[in-house]
Amino acid sequence: MKSPVQTIVITITCLFIGVVIGSLMTPVNETDDAASYLIQLQSDITEDLQRLDTDLALAAYAFGEIGLEGETTREILLSLSQRHPAIIDCTTVSPDGIILAAEPPAYHTAEGVDVSHQQATRHILTTKRPMMSGIIPVAEGMEAVFIGAPVFSHGDGTTPEGQFIGFSSIVFHPDVFLEGIVRPVMADTPYTVTIVDTDGRVLYDTDPDQIGLPLDDPAYTPFPELIALVTRVTEERQGKGTYSFRGETKEAIWTTVGLHGEEWRVAVVRVVG
Template sequence: MRVHATFALLLVIAVLGAGCTGDERPSPQTSQESVIRDAVSGINDELESVEAAVGENARVLGESGLTGAAGREALKQTLLEYPWAESSLVIAKDGVVVMAVPENYGEIVGRDLSYQPQVQRANREQVPIVSEVFPLEEGFSGISQSYPIFGTEYLGYTDITYRPDILIGRVIAPIINGTPYDAWATQTDGRVIYDTTPEEIGKNLFSDPVYQSPGLQEAFTRIVSEPSGSIEYSFYDLNWERNVTKEAVWDTAGIDGAEWRIVITRSLDAGERQKVAGSGIPPAANATDEMKDFVNEAAAYAREHGRTESLSAFNNPEGEFVRGELYIFAYSMNGTVLALPFQQGLIGTDRRGVHDPNGVAYIDAACRVAAEGGGSIYYVYPNPANGYAEELKLGYVAPVDDEWFVGSGVYIPGVGAGFTASEKDALVQRVKAARDYAQELGKEAASAAFNDLSGSFADGGAYIFAYGTDGETLALPYQPEFIGTNRLGFADRYGVKIIDWEIAAAKAGSGFVYVTYYNPDTGGDGLKLCYVAPVDDEWFVGSGVYAAET
C-alpha cells in the first residue's frame, strides 16, 4: 500500500509484481469475494495450526517442568515444523525467561520481562494469545503467539515468535498470483502488518505523515472500525505517475484476541501505461560491463555536479541516465531512496530490511557493498519490459561519497528465479536442523559430519556448508580442497562476493542470499538460493536450492 500526500483520497496498493493494468476482469473462480474469503480462511488455518503446536509444547512443559529436556526438544521440533518462525521462549509466572530456543538467544534466559505489557497480559489472562506486533527481546518486531503452561497450578507460558507479514504472505501470495488483485493487512490500531510493498510494513495509518489527508483518514477509520466492507479510493498507477481508482474489499482474520483487517484491492481505471525502463533498445551483449561503466559514469557525474543537480538528472525518466534497459538509481547509505526514475513514489522512503520475493534483503546488501567500496549483488525485481514479471537482476553499486551511492541493474535472461514455498521451507528446515546439530556437537565434530560424503548432510545439491565469520572454510563436502582456506572476497562468475554476503546475512541473525556456484548434481555452475544461520558468533552453516534454467 503506497500513498502520496498530494492526493486527497490516495491509498496506494503496490502492483509492481502483479503486471495488471486494471482493465482485466476476474473470472468467477477468482472473484474478489472468493479471494478475500480464501485469504481469511487460510490465515486462520495457519494461526490455528500454530496454536495447536504451541499448545502441545505447553502440555509437555507442564509434565517435564519449565526447564525440562523434553520441553526443550519439543520447542526445537516446533521451530523446525514452522521454519519461518524465529524463536520460542518459556516465561515463568513471575515474568522471568527460563528457556530460549534456538540457543542463539540464550542470553535472554534469566531476563526479567515482567515489565512488558505482553508478558503481563499472558500471565494475567492465562489463555492462548496472539499478541499485537511489539519489539521482541530477540531483536526484531514481531508477534508472540503464546499458550499457558499448567502443572498442578499455573506455571507460566510458552510462545513462538514470528513476523506476521511472513505468515500472511505465505497464504495471500499464491491466492493473488496471476489475478488482478493486490493485498495489504492492518491491526485495528492502524499498524500495517502486511503489504505487497514491503516498505509499507510497520507504518501506522493514523500517524504516518503521508497518510494525513482527510479522505485517507476517513477511509482508514472505516477499515479498522468495521469488521468487513468495501470502498473505492485513489492510488498511483503501476508507474507511480498518475491517479487511478481502486476498489477494495476487506474482512477480518485472527484468533485468540487478534483482529487483522485483510484488504483485497483491484484497479478500475488504470489507463494507458507511460514509458517504462526496458521499453527501449535491448541490452547489449556485453550488458554487464556496460552497466558497470554506466554506474561509474553516474558516480563521477555526481561528484562533479553535486547531489541536488545529480539527483534531478537521475530522476528524469527522459534524461541521459536512462538508456534502454539501464537506468540509474540512488540511495543514501542508510537505505533511503534518493532516485528511482520510474518509481518516484518511493523517493524518500527508508527501504532497509526490504526483501525480494524470495526473502533476499537486497537493499541492505546494496548498502553494505556500496559502503565497502562498491560491487555486484543479485535480486529479483519486476521487469516492466515483460509485464512486470519477477525476474533475476544483476545489480552494480558504487559510492559517490560516504553518504550516498548510485547503481543500476540488468536482467539475466534464461535463469529461473522462482522458488516455491515448499522449497524454501525445506531449505530453512535443513539449515536449522544442521545449526541445532552443530550447537549440540560443537564445531569440530559437526564440521566433520558435514564433510562426510557418506553421511546424511552431503546430499548432492542440498549439501550443508559451513564457514567461520572470518571467511575460513569449515565444511564444503564436494570441494574438500578448500577446507581450511580463507575465502573472504571470493567472487562468483558475475562478480558477486558470495562468501562476504553469506557472512553478513549470518551476522544479521540469518537470511537468504543468491550465489552462482558449482552444483554437484550437474557438474556445472547454477544460480542458487542459499539460507544461512549462525551457530554462534564465530561460525555459521548454510545450504541452498538451485534454480531451474528457463
C-alpha cells in the first residue's frame, strides 16, 4: 500500500505531465508569433542602419583631417562602399553641393555633378547635421536612399578648426539592404513582410513585383481596404489591421524603424481568410 506522501507525489507528477503535454499540444498564438518576428526585424534593421551610420561618421571624421579629395580620401570611400552589398557608392560633397569624389570607380561619372537642388542635399547643407533621405533620384542614375554625415575641419592653418567643409554620404538600395535582413528572419514562416516609407511607397516586399510602387499605383486601385490600411500605416507608428488583397483577407501588424528622423514602417502580414 502506498503511503499518503507517495500518493501526493504521484498526483502532483501526473498533474505536471498533463500541463506539459497540454502546452505542447496547444498551438502558439499566431498574433504573438507575428509580434515576435516584428520585434526581431525592428531590432535587426535598426542595428544595421546604425552600423552604416557609424561607419560613415568615422569616415567623415577622417575627412575632416585629410580633406574631401585625394588618394587617401578615395581609399576610405572605396573601403566604405564595400561594407554592405546594398551600397551603390560613397561620396564626398562640397559646401556648394558638388560631388567631389565617388567610389567605387564605376561611379566616377557622378563626380562634378551638382546635387544642390535636391531637397535632401539642401537639408544637410543648411542644418549641417547627419541625415537619411527618403528614396530619391540620385546622381548615379537611379533611385536610392542616402545617409549623409557633415564634415568639419580639424584645422590645417588655412581652414579653421570646426569649419563645415561639406559632407560625405553612403548611397544604397533600400530593398537590397532590407532583403538581407528580412530573409533569414522570416525563412520557413507563414508570414510575409512589407516595408513602406511615410509616403506609402514600398521599399521592400516579399513579393518583388511590389517593390518601388507608390500607394496610388494602379495595381492598388481595385483594393480600397489595402489603400485605407496603408494610409493608416503611414500615419501611425505602430498598429494592427486587416484588409483584402487579390482574393485574400490579410492581417498586418506594424511598427517603425528609422534614422535621423526618416521613418520606415515595417509590417508582418499573414493570411486570415
